[in-house]
Amino acid sequence: MTDYNEERILKNQTQSLCNICFHEIHARVVQKRSQVFIQKSCPLHGDFEGLLEKDIDFYLRFAQLKVKGKPFFNGLVIPVTFKCNMSCSFCYTAYQNQADIGLNQLREIIGNFMGRGIYLSGGEPTLREDLFEIISIVKYFGKVCTLVTNGLKLSDKDYVKQLRQAGLDAVLLSFDSFKEETYRLLKISYNNQYDIFKSKKIALENLEKEKIKTQLGITIYPGVNDNEIKDFFIFAMKKRSFVIGLRIRSCVNVGRFGEQKQLFLSELLELFYRQLGLNKKLLLDYFLDKKDDYHNIHHIQFRIRGLIIGESLLPIYCKDNIPNKIISLPYLLKKLGAKQFLKRFIDRLSKGVPLMTCQARIICWPTKENIDLQEVDRGIAHIYGLDKILNFCHAIILLEQQNRRVADK
Ligand SMILES: [Zn+2]
Incomplete structure (x- = not known):
């Protein structure tokens, strides 16, 4: 730990x-003791x-890892409706009474966007009757189309089949817990209309059947679901035929969530070290090896390989270009014993079964209190109005303000 006693200006x-x-407005970034303001x-x-x-x-x-140069957005989030069939306490979308965006407007926005990814979000995008048509518009422009959904409608297998037929590439499914009571606690149910966890499990079965690439979107709420990290990893690894990774974000004071109850990115990562038995130094050094767009002060991405033995996960660190290189051998040996470890490892390799891999993106969005606009000029964008795109975080903060104005009237 670096020891800094006095306040110093970082930027x-x-x-x-x-x-x-x-x-x-003008701002500066300073360090006070071990924290950054x-x-x-x-x-x-x-x-x-x-x-x-x-x-x-x-x-x-x-x-330091932030890529410099001209701002560029590789993905664009478009809320195709603000209606929703759920009501989550930590939703990043402020309550909106706006009408749904029209198809012609969508064509114009997507046609003008230079990046490759289009994320259809909401509200809940599956409430749009013409969603299949929207997906075909995205595909017409040669973009990768991802549906950001709570998955309730995806418990209908014919619907999922139609999504695939329309050309949908991937789904980002919100999946915050393995416990029904968590969904109830976070007021996710709308009029108690659904058995949410059950619906999500059926949705996953349907996505698996249709071979639609799925990312699990998890919002971590401290004291509620922050002890389920290992379960998410093991689940994703076991379902790796279609689950392409985890996107884990901390709930932050934006949109509908007005509490200051959040985990910072370093704290979120701390949960991984503890629950997955990861070695902090190895993992951080691994991040430093990859200087790309994925890492900044709000967003990091990494891949873990491991062996699942019973209900435990033994992580095996690897770098992309050196497949299966075991760096954490001493750890594994200690955990399993040399004989057991070698036996299981050789068994696996001899059967040609690859080690299980899971990609994780860990996110802590900035809020109106702490956003540094220089740090958010790339990555994923969000539409703002009908003719402007802004960094996702910047846009959702401004939308929150719009919402407040409406409420004040
Ligand atoms: Zn002011």
Whole structure:
């Protein structure tokens, strides 16, 4: 741990948003003890300070990895409707009374977008009667089409089949827990209309049957589902024929979620070390090896290979270009004993069964309190109005303000 006692400036000139009027304002990033803060000043509303990251070493490591150069968005999130058949306490979308976007507007937005990925989101996009047509529009423009859904409608197998036939490439399915009571606790059910966990399990069966690539979207709510990381990994590895990875985000104070109850990215990663028995240094060094768009102070991505033995997962670290290279051998040997380890490992290799792999993206979005606009000029975008695209996080913060204005009237 680096020992810094005094306050020091890490970045003197950047932009952030005013906590009250949401205007872009000057800001700077400072370190105080082991934490990182953004300090900003609005001519109308005064000074603000927001906590950016609790772990200075973690911040410095990932702030350095940010790709420089011209802003570029490789994916675009389009909410095709703001209606929803669920009501989640931590939803990032503010309540919206807007009409659904029209097909001609969609054609124009998708046709003008330079990146490859289109994410159809909401609200709940499956509430659009013309969703299949929307998917074919995305495919017409040669984009990769991902549906961001709570999966309730996907418990209908004919519907999933039609999605595939329309050309859908992938699904990002929100899957926050293996326990029905968690869904009830987070007020996810709408009018208690669904047995949510059961519907999601059936949706997964249907996606597997139609071979639609699926990513599990997990929102971590501290004290509720933050002890299920290992279960998600083991589940994803076992379902690797169609589950392509996990997208795990911390709930943050944005949209409908007004609590300051969040985990910072370093804390989220800490859950992985603890629950999966990962070696912190090995994993962080692995991140540092890959200087690409995927890593920044809000978003990191990695792959874990491992052996699943019974209900436990033994991680085997690997780098992309050296398949199956075991770096954590001492750990494995200690855990299993040399004889057992070798026997199981050789058994697996001799059967030609690959080690199970799972990709994880770990995300902690910035909020109006702590956004550093210089850090969010690439990655995934979100439409703002009908003619503008902004970084996803920037856009959802501004949409929250729009919503507030409507509520004030
Ligand atoms: Zn202001």
